[in-house]
Amino acid sequence: MTRYLVVPGRGVPSPDHWSRDWVRDCPTYRWAPEPPGPPYVAAERVAALHAAIGAASAPAILVAHSAGCLTVAVWASQHVGPVHAALLVTPPYVDPNRIPGPHETVDGFVDHVPREPLPFRSILVASRNDPSATFEQFEAYARDWGSELFDAGAVGHLDSKTGFGPWPDGQRLVRSLTRPA
Template sequence: MTRYLVVPGRGVPLPDHWSRTWVRDHSEYEWAPEPPGPPYVAAERVAALHDAISADREPAVLVAHSAGCLTVAVWASQHVGPVRGALLVTPPYLDPDWTPDPHGTVDVFIGHVPREPLPFRSILVASRNDPHATFEQFEAYARDWGSELYDAGAVGHLDSKTGVGAWSDGQRLVRSLTRSVPPEQR
């Protein structure tokens, strides 16, 4: 059976967020890590993701939202592990030349977003009206990470505010990640 590790963003997803619905309604989905509250500390999130991936030899499909996508990119730049693929949903854009302010509140966020191809298949979900990234910035991430780009339309940040509910298009995209693997590797 395929493992699905849901990598939360910076904040705690609300009860009606699609990620909470997926974990609640599907026993094969689990948090990596359980959604903590702010602040987002990249090193802690990457370590928790590594622990979750390493906990089982069965390859996992990662399902990341927002800053969780950055967690996945950082993890992939520092570790190897049994990952079959990743769905990267509306990652916030950080300029490659951005340097965190050591006295600011984002210094615990992330110092550098890796811009190298991910070592596994990935689909990046882009929105046409996301407040945290332009469509062109999503395209840049997809190009740099070697991700397939999925244009979700004008869906904001694909969070509780957008009212997408269980987000059936996302579930279809996740299933497409598992279908791309030869049956003997499933």
């Protein structure tokens, strides 16, 4: 049986966020980490994701939003595990040439965002008007990670602030990941 691990972004998803609906309404979906919330510390998030992936031998589909996509990329560069695929929703762009100061992380996320192909199938959901990344930056992530690119249109950061509650397109994309590519 496939497991679905929802990897949150930096903050606590609002009560009407699509990811909360999915975890609440589907018994095969669970948070990684549990419970989600600030502060975002990359090493802790990667460790929590690794523990969740390793908790069972059944394959997992990762559903990541925002900084959670960076967590997935870092995890994949450091670990292996039973991951079948990932849905990467509006990852924030981090300039690969930016060098953080001695006591900071890049944009509060991670010191380095891996730009190598992910070892599993992935779909990257891109927005035409996201404040955290341009469409071209989404395209660069998709190319570097070997992800299929899904143009969601002008959907902002695809969160509650931009009007996304249930998000049926996302559910269709997850279902597409359960089938062979």
